[in-house]
Amino acid sequence: MSNSVQQSGGGAGKSQGVPSPRQLVSALVADGLLTDPDSPRGRLLNAAARLFEQKGFARTTVRDIAAEVGILSGSIFHHFASKEEILCGVMREVTVFARARMEQAVARAGTPRQQLRACIVCELEAIHGLAVPGFSILVVEWRSLSPQSQKRVLRLRDDYEQLWRDVIAAAGNPCEDPALARRLLLGALTHTHTWFKPRSRGLSLPELADRVLQLFAPAG
Amino acid sequence: MSNSVQQSGGGAGKSQGVPSPRQLVSALVADGLLTDPDSPRGRLLNAAARLFEQKGFARTTVRDIAAEVGILSGSIFHHFASKEEILCGVMREVTVFARARMEQAVARAGTPRQQLRACIVCELEAIHGLAVPGFSILVVEWRSLSPQSQKRVLRLRDDYEQLWRDVIAAAGNPCEDPALARRLLLGALTHTHTWFKPRSRGLSLPELADRVLQLFAPAG
DNA sequence: TTGAATACCAAGCGCTTGCTTGGTAGCGTT
DNA sequence: AACGCTACCAAGCAAGCGCTTGGTATTCAA
Numbered sequence: 001m002s003n004s005v006q007q008s009g010g011g012a013g014k015s016q017g018v019p020s021p022r023q024l025v026s027a028l029v030a031d032g033l034l035t036d037p038d039s040p041r042g043r044l045l046n047a048a049a050r051l052f053e054q055k056g057f058a059r060t061t062v063r064d065i066a067a068e069v070g071i072l073s074g075s076i077f078h079h080f081a082s083k084e085e086i087l088c089g090v091m092r093e094v095t096v097f098a099r100a101r102m103e104q105a106v107a108r109a110g111t112p113r114q115q116l117r118a119c120i121v122c123e124l125e126a127i128h129g130l131a132v133p134g135f136s137i138l139v140v141e142w143r144s145l146s147p148q149s150q151k152r153v154l155r156l157r158d159d160y161e162q163l164w165r166d167v168i169a170a171a172g173n174p175c176e177d178p179a180l181a182r183r184l185l186l187g188a189l190t191h192t193h194t195w196f197k198p199r200s201r202g203l204s205l206p207e208l209a210d211r212v213l214q215l216f217a218p219a220g
Numbered sequence: 221m222s223n224s225v226q227q228s229g230g231g232a233g234k235s236q237g238v239p240s241p242r243q244l245v246s247a248l249v250a251d252g253l254l255t256d257p258d259s260p261r262g263r264l265l266n267a268a269a270r271l272f273e274q275k276g277f278a279r280t281t282v283r284d285i286a287a288e289v290g291i292l293s294g295s296i297f298h299h300f301a302s303k304e305e306i307l308c309g310v311m312r313e314v315t316v317f318a319r320a321r322m323e324q325a326v327a328r329a330g331t332p333r334q335q336l337r338a339c340i341v342c343e344l345e346a347i348h349g350l351a352v353p354g355f356s357i358l359v360v361e362w363r364s365l366s367p368q369s370q371k372r373v374l375r376l377r378d379d380y381e382q383l384w385r386d387v388i389a390a391a392g393n394p395c396e397d398p399a400l401a402r403r404l405l406l407g408a409l410t411h412t413h414t415w416f417k418p419r420s421r422g423l424s425l426p427e428l429a430d431r432v433l434q435l436f437a438p439a440g
Numbered sequence: 441t442t443g444a445a446t447a448c449c450a451a452g453c454g455c456t457t458g459c460t461t462g463g464t465a466g467c468g469t470t
Numbered sequence: 471a472a473c474g475c476t477a478c479c480a481a482g483c484a485a486g487c488g489c490t491t492g493g494t495a496t497t498c499a500a
Contacts, residue, residue, distance in 0.1 A: 040476090040477070040478095056278075056363055056364075058276075058278035058279070059278070061456080061457070061458080062457085062458060062459080063456095063457085063458095071477085071478065071479085072478075072479060072480075073458085073459085074459075074460075074461090074478085074479075074480085074481090074482095075477070075478050075479070076458095076459090077458090077459065077460080078476085078477065078478075079477090082458080082459080083457095083458065083459090140363075142414070143276055143360075144276075175431050175434065175435060177431075180423075180431065183411065183412070183415055184408040184411075184431075184432065184435065185408075186411060187407045187408040187409070187410060187411025187412065188403075188404040188405075188407040188408045188411075189407070190407060190411065191403065191404075191406060191407025191408075191410065191411070192403070192407065194362075195403055203400075211395050211397075211400065211404075212404065214395065215395060215404065215435065215436070216435070218438065260446090260447065260448090281486080281487070281488085282487085282488065282489080283486095283487090283488095291447085291448065291449085292448075292449060292450075293488085293489085294448085294449075294450080294451090294452095294489075294490075294491090295447070295448050295449070296489095297488090297489060297490080298446080298447065298448075299447090302488080302489080303487095303488065303489090
């Protein structure tokens with residue numbers, strides 16, 4: 001259990017070594033991969049992500065989202081063509097950020113087994129809102145997206161999944177099929193969303209990660 | 221907690237050997253645990269289950285459900301107090317039936333490991349619409365239920381889960397915590413809903429069940 | 441023959457929804 | 471000073487929603 005929650009560094013610090021979440025966002029914004037969270041569009045995306053996660057897409061109204069950032073509902077449509085476009089935007093941003101974060105964590109890990117553990121921790125943190133706000137929307141609200149929007153998000157999503165599959169394959173897994181292992185693992189991890197409370201006493205997140213790792217890579 | 225597999229005796233279908241699904245339904249109807257599927261209420265529940273599974277609760281209108289059984293939308297409210305009551309009813313019926321079915325399968329299996337496999341097969345079949353229509357609604361639409369409705373369904377749901385936990389405990393599992401194992405397993409199995417196609421060539425359902433069993437009870 | 445119960449129709453109410461329209465205030469550029 | 475761009479407001483439309491109301495046809499027991 002070395003480690004592993006990196007410290008979320010202070011606001012502006014240009015540090016050497018491990019970049020903070022905020023620095024990662026800035027870098028991705030600079031690369032044009034993420035929307036600036038301080039722009040009107042970015043603020044709307046963040047507010048929508050929060051609400052979609054809390055109440056679900058269908059029960060979140062554009063009026064809710066607008067109120068969250070302090071504008072009127074109609075004004076939203078100067079930034080997005082439709083409500084679904086907002087969901088689509090949220091999913092794209094979440095996917096890009098989660099992938100970048102996991103890439104970092106893998107690069108920082110040592111052995112293949114530690115890399116797999118890093119992925120598990122990463123995704124658990126994301127699912128439980130400790131690192132990637134809105135991540136659970138990707139799973140829960142997938143059906144709220146139209147087929148063509150699904151296609152667009154799926155391309156980014158596959159980058160994320162490919163990283164997982166590579167790590168699993170390198171770690172050597174019990175069922176000898178990285179894609180299958182990932183699918184079972186993904187299900188197990190996302191479902192923790194409904195029962196696991198990372199802040200409660202009892203099972204901690206790193207402990208849970210170890211249990212899962214033990215299951216999917218028993219050679220420990 | 222020991223226990224608990226009793227066979228739910230039939231009110232009506234007195235056959236020897238293994239009862240068919242239809243006989244099981246009849247028995248449960250006779251015991252007052254299930255709504256007669258030929259009654260107006262039963263027909264509505266079945267239609268609603270089908271639609272909720274296809275399009276989701278939020279995007280299914282009471283007009284859709286009414287049209288499915290050939291009545292007008294207003295007439296629904298002579299059978300249910302609200303749309304949510306329909307969802308609640310569907311979930312209760314699905315849970316009761318799935319539990320009875322799994323009980324049968326467990327009773328029919330030999331060793332504890334075979335019992336665990338029977339549970340896995342049972343749930344996979346349920347999830348993929350091969351045995352318990354509407355089962356996936358239990359997972360996907362859980363948040364569409366009001367807190368008090370959730371409580372009511374949860375009581376039935378816990379019977380179902382207890383059966384699982386007993387079987388897992390008896391089989392001896394890798395992480396020595398039946399509740400945790402069940403949760404990870406539940407996530408893995410329900411998530412197959414999004415990717416596994418039981419009718420396609422490639423991985424078959426029994427094969428998938430074996431892979432999962434191997435993972436959660438490696439002592440094979 | 442009556443009366444109550446069941447199952448449904450016909451019509452529509454009141455509300456919420458996503459989204460549109462026309463206009464304006466502020467700001468940076470030329 | 472004039473322009474254009476961004477960001478937003480004020481007002482409201484059309485459609486769809488869950489649900490209500492008042493009434494009718496059928497059935498069956500008393």
